[in-house]
Amino acid sequence: MHNYLKRIFHWKLIIISLTVILALTIILSAALGPANIPPSVILKILASKISLLNNPANSLGIEETIVFEIRLPRIILAMLVGAALSVAGVTFQGLFKNPMADPYVIGVSSGAALGATLAVVLGLELEFFGLSSIPLMAFIGALTATFMVYNIAKVGHTLPVSTLLLSGIAVGSFLSAITMLIMMMAGERLHQIVFWLMGGLSARNWSHVKMVLPFIFLGTAIIYFFARDLNIMLLGEESAQHLGIEVKKLTKIMLVFASLIAAAAVSVSGLIGFIGLVVPHIMRILVGPDHRILLPSSAIAGSIILITSDTVARTAISSTEIPVGIITAFFGAPFFIYLLRKRKSSIS
Amino acid sequence: MVMLSINGIDCYYGSAKVLENIKFSIKSGDFLGVLGPNGSGKTTLLRSISRTLKPRVGTILLNEKDVYTLKSIEVAKSLAVVPQETAVAFAFTALDIVLMGRNPHLNRFEMENHKDLAIAKEAMELTNTWNLADKLITELSSGERQRVVIARALAQEPKVLLLDEPTSHLDISHQIEILDLIEKLNKEKGLVIIAVFHDLNLAARYCNLVLLLKKGKIISLGPPDAVLTAENIKRVYHVDALVKRHPVTNSIYVTPLPLIKSRISSNKVTVHLICGAGTGAPIMSSLINIGYNVTAGVLNVLDTDYEIAHSLSISVVSEAPFSPITEESHQANLKLINQAKVVIVANTPFGYGNLRNLEAAEIALGKKIPVLLIEETPIAQRDFAKGEAQKLFARLKGKGAISVQSYDEVLSFIETNIEANFE
Numbered sequence: 001m002h003n004y005l006k007r008i009f010h011w012k013l014i015i016i017s018l019t020v021i022l023a024l025t026i027i028l029s030a031a032l033g034p035a036n037i038p039p040s041v042i043l044k045i046l047a048s049k050i051s052l053l054n055n056p057a058n059s060l061g062i063e064e065t066i067v068f069e070i071r072l073p074r075i076i077l078a079m080l081v082g083a084a085l086s087v088a089g090v091t092f093q094g095l096f097k098n099p100m101a102d103p104y105v106i107g108v109s110s111g112a113a114l115g116a117t118l119a120v121v122l123g124l125e126l127e128f129f130g131l132s133s134i135p136l137m138a139f140i141g142a143l144t145a146t147f148m149v150y151n152i153a154k155v156g157h158t159l160p161v162s163t164l165l166l167s168g169i170a171v172g173s174f175l176s177a178i179t180m181l182i183m184m185m186a187g188e189r190l191h192q193i194v195f196w197l198m199g200g201l202s203a204r205n206w207s208h209v210k211m212v213l214p215f216i217f218l219g220t221a222i223i224y225f226f227a228r229d230l231n232i233m234l235l236g237e238e239s240a241q242h243l244g245i246e247v248k249k250l251t252k253i254m255l256v257f258a259s260l261i262a263a264a265a266v267s268v269s270g271l272i273g274f275i276g277l278v279v280p281h282i283m284r285i286l287v288g289p290d291h292r293i294l295l296p297s298s299a300i301a302g303s304i305i306l307i308t309s310d311t312v313a314r315t316a317i318s319s320t321e322i323p324v325g326i327i328t329a330f331f332g333a334p335f336f337i338y339l340l341r342k343r344k345s346s347i348s
Numbered sequence: 349m350v351m352l353s354i355n356g357i358d359c360y361y362g363s364a365k366v367l368e369n370i371k372f373s374i375k376s377g378d379f380l381g382v383l384g385p386n387g388s389g390k391t392t393l394l395r396s397i398s399r400t401l402k403p404r405v406g407t408i409l410l411n412e413k414d415v416y417t418l419k420s421i422e423v424a425k426s427l428a429v430v431p432q433e434t435a436v437a438f439a440f441t442a443l444d445i446v447l448m449g450r451n452p453h454l455n456r457f458e459m460e461n462h463k464d465l466a467i468a469k470e471a472m473e474l475t476n477t478w479n480l481a482d483k484l485i486t487e488l489s490s491g492e493r494q495r496v497v498i499a500r501a502l503a504q505e506p507k508v509l510l511l512d513e514p515t516s517h518l519d520i521s522h523q524i525e526i527l528d529l530i531e532k533l534n535k536e537k538g539l540v541i542i543a544v545f546h547d548l549n550l551a552a553r554y555c556n557l558v559l560l561l562k563k564g565k566i567i568s569l570g571p572p573d574a575v576l577t578a579e580n581i582k583r584v585y586h587v588d589a590l591v592k593r594h595p596v597t598n599s600i601y602v603t604p605l606p607l608i609k610s611r612i613s614s615n616k617v618t619v620h621l622i623c624g625a626g627t628g629a630p631i632m633s634s635l636i637n638i639g640y641n642v643t644a645g646v647l648n649v650l651d652t653d654y655e656i657a658h659s660l661s662i663s664v665v666s667e668a669p670f671s672p673i674t675e676e677s678h679q680a681n682l683k684l685i686n687q688a689k690v691v692i693v694a695n696t697p698f699g700y701g702n703l704r705n706l707e708a709a710e711i712a713l714g715k716k717i718p719v720l721l722i723e724e725t726p727i728a729q730r731d732f733a734k735g736e737a738q739k740l741f742a743r744l745k746g747k748g749a750i751s752v753q754s755y756d757e758v759l760s761f762i763e764t765n766i767e768a769n770f771e
Binding site: 004225231234236239244245288 | 395398399400419420421422423424425427428429431433436437438439440443444445447448449451452454456459460462465482504
């Protein structure tokens with residue numbers, strides 16, 4: 001039989017290897033930090049935590065607290081955010097058939113920025129399931145902006161992709177203008193806003209994980225559900241419809257859930273650039289354009305890259321943190337350029 | 349059995365009506381060619397049948413069910429479409445693309461299995477693309493891509509296949525190959541074909557029904573020989589055309605003719621040329637270069653002189669390939685001769701087929717139009733009508749036709765006698 005059927009085996013192999021790399025990355029990242037904890041101890045702590053469910057008396061003291069209350073929530077959050085941004089990027093690029101599309105293409109980032117800025121400036125002290133007001137306001141802002149873009153772009157019952165991209169840019173500029181106006185008048189709170197805008201995962205805890213996990217998990221699952229449909233959408237809307245895809249319905253579902261996971265990611269991490277744009281491209285070069293493998297492998301690769309970047313961000317310079325967005329772009333962009341060049345020379 | 353019935357549909361783009369009261373039905377086993385000038389609504393008709401552009405009025409029934417009440421996936425199980433533009437921006441292999449044709453038959457989480465792969469392989473073998481299976485679609489030529497897309501449509505296992513100018517990107521051998529394939533699927537599997545054609549002759553050769561559209565309305569529908577008449581072609585395309593049966597394929601053969609009057613400017617001397625078999629070609633181009641109006645006739649289509657006359661945009665009366673001159677063409681030739689100041693008979697071989705051209709020269713003499721006979725080769729050696737041509741030559745000379753030895757003599761004759769008089 002043709003080697004097409006071998007491909008499923010191939011796909012399984014890719015997913016398994018990426019998962020192994022992800023597990024190693026998590027352990028290594030948990031081990032690194034101002035207090036050095038060897039990986040073997042990390043493994044012991046993880047194993048004990050699993051058995052802890054049966055034996056609560058067993059405790060490992062300070063090291064356990066560092067790993068569990070400080071490092072692990074941050075690592076898990078980085079994993080979720082990296083996966084969410086990559087999946088949203090793959091989805092938007094496929095849906096718009098536009099390699100420049102990223103998770104922020106229809107207004108998520110500018111909406112989140114405005115929400116977060118308002119929360120800082122107004123000094124809101126909301127508390128909701130243990131969450132502070134910044135992620136909540138950012139999430140609300142992101143969804144509101146997406147909703148605006150969506151409704152502006154809608155022409156009758158159709159949703160033309162070009163209009164969607166343009167209204168995304170227009171709404172984005174408008175909201176950014178408001179954000180900057182507020183920043184101008186923010187006074188001593190300006191530093192806090194700027195720090196949020198640069199993107200980062202410092203001082204995040206389990207409540208952040210709990211807040212975004214359901215959205216990211218559900219959204220990613222639903223998008224993966226339509227992976228084959230996304231492949232066919234790449235043939236163009238009319239051809240997709242001729243092959244049995246309900247194009248308008250699919251477009252709406254993909255927009256809603258890709259925006260939702262992007263909004264969830266942005267609300268807890270600020271604006272982390274690059275990952276959502278470039279991970280899909282890297283993975284397309286490595287595993288091909290089929291969304292059935294592209295989506296899961298991008299999700300895992302996005303997790304690995306963001307966990308690694310965040311580890312560098314918090315350990316590179318002692319006593320201070322570099323915003324993780326700087327790390328992702330600083331190391332990711334040259335690597336991407338290398339891949340681009342390599343592919344170019346292999347074609348010619 | 350009626351597969352598809354179009355019941356009085358009107359389609360609009362915004363407020364512009366592009367199809368009006370289209371009504372017809374297609375039985376299983378039909379091969380319908382949709383013809384018409386640019387903007388006549390051919391593609392729009394396919395788009396409305398394929399559920400892309402909903403008509404404001406009327407219904408479209410596929411297997412007695414209204415396509416606009418069915419889900420996409422239901423329609424896709426029995427109707428496949430090959431679009432005009434087939435570019436894909438992402439690097440799928442040709443096999444990936446063909447397997448996408450199996451989508452209507454797969455459940456949401458199902459992967460393509462051996463059976464789907466076998467169907468895709470068969471479709472690719474039929475379209476001669478199996479050797480391209482592992483190539484990237486982005487690296488194929490447009491002709492290869494077109495055949496891959498046809499394979500994708502076949503992988504859908506449709507009962508009706510819509511094609512929008514299926515051969516527009518193909519070279520002539522692949523055109524014939526693809527149309528032969530479609531014809532075979534139509535004849536052997538009863539696959540209903542609806543195809544938009546630009547080429548009237550390809551449509552006439554392959555379709556059992558043709559639909560002629562003009563400005564969104566049906567002008568004529570029926571078998572090719574009933575629809576593709578000179579009259580209908582004039583009405584829809586505004587060109588005169590010669591409609592004959594092709595001697596080889598026995599299908600209707602349409603040859604568009606240049607518009608006769610518009611090519612002749614009245615303030616120049618017009619020279620009419622009787623030629624054939626390439627003897628007129630150098631004379632035509634030389635006379636045109638010097639600045640004369642040249643007309644020619646009667647010439648058979650496919651004759652070298654006809655091709656040259658056509659490429660020089662010379663008004664020419666034409667006859668179907670390898671056919672004797674009909675009365676109709678003869679009369680048209682006389683009309684051209686009437687507008688000429690001089691008639692030149694080139695060093696052409698004469699047989700029964702073109703003897704009538706010499707009769708036309710005789711009539712010219714009767715109307716006081718001078719006739720020049722170029723006799724580089726004595727007429728006896730190029731008379732293939734058992735002496736008839738020689739007799740006619742003698743008669744022409746008796747009535748005042750001037751015999752010359754070369755084309756140079758023709759030029760000096762025209763310069764001294766005709767042009768002087770004309771001015």
